[in-house]
Amino acid sequence: MNKYLTKHELEQVTQLxxxxxxxxxxxxxxxxxxxxxxxxxxxxxxxxxxxxxxxENLNCPTxxxxxxxxxxxxxxxxxxxxxxxxxxxxxxxxISARVKYGFRSQGNIHILFSCExxxxxxxxxxxxxxxxxxxENSLMDELVEYLNGFNKNNEDAKWxxxxxxxxxxxxxxxxxxxxxxxx
Ligand SMILES: [Zn+2]
Numbered sequence: 001m002n003k004y005l006t007k008h009e010l011e012q013v014t015q016l017x018x019x020x021x022x023x024x025x026x027x028x029x030x031x032x033x034x035x036x037x038x039x040x041x042x043x044x045x046x047x048x049x050x051x052x053x054x055x056e057n058l059n060c061p062t063x064x065x066x067x068x069x070x071x072x073x074x075x076x077x078x079x080x081x082x083x084x085x086x087x088x089x090x091x092x093x094x095i096s097a098r099v100k101y102g103f104r105s106q107g108n109i110h111i112l113f114s115c116e117x118x119x120x121x122x123x124x125x126x127x128x129x130x131x132x133x134x135x136e137n138s139l140m141d142e143l144v145e146y147l148n149g150f151n152k153n154n155e156d157a158k159w160x161x162x163x164x165x166x167x168x169x170x171x172x173x174x175x176x177x178x179x180x181x182x183x
Pocket of ligand 1: 060061062063064065115116117118119
């Protein structure tokens, strides 16, 4: 299988070439200077002109691992005044919970992933006032923190959805309800 550089890696290589160029600029090696500049410019143009020059994989934000699995989707139903009414997992399991929500939702989807080292993370999309916010959902951030509390080592890593993870998601929301009742 081909190994592609990520966009981030490509940007880093380009930056490195550019700083190398400024280092040798006007120095004793004009040929090196010239070829560095040509190569940096070529890479830069490739990135600017081509959508297929690189592939942007999703890496684990904790350990940068590229092997990740989609575990579940979550959708929040809200009460139209910055609170949740229920959370739907995988489009079919409903968890009733009234907790604070940072959005008056115009549609939302949260995808729960696990890397093969056992770190959970969520990609979050929240429609709100005509804008789609990405990864700005503090409730999902707290859920990730909670779920990661259960996984202490690689053997606990999940590669697919199961009822244990559903139970953990449910217990997180129940705990949130309890906490907010105490406020
Ligand atoms: Zn990881």
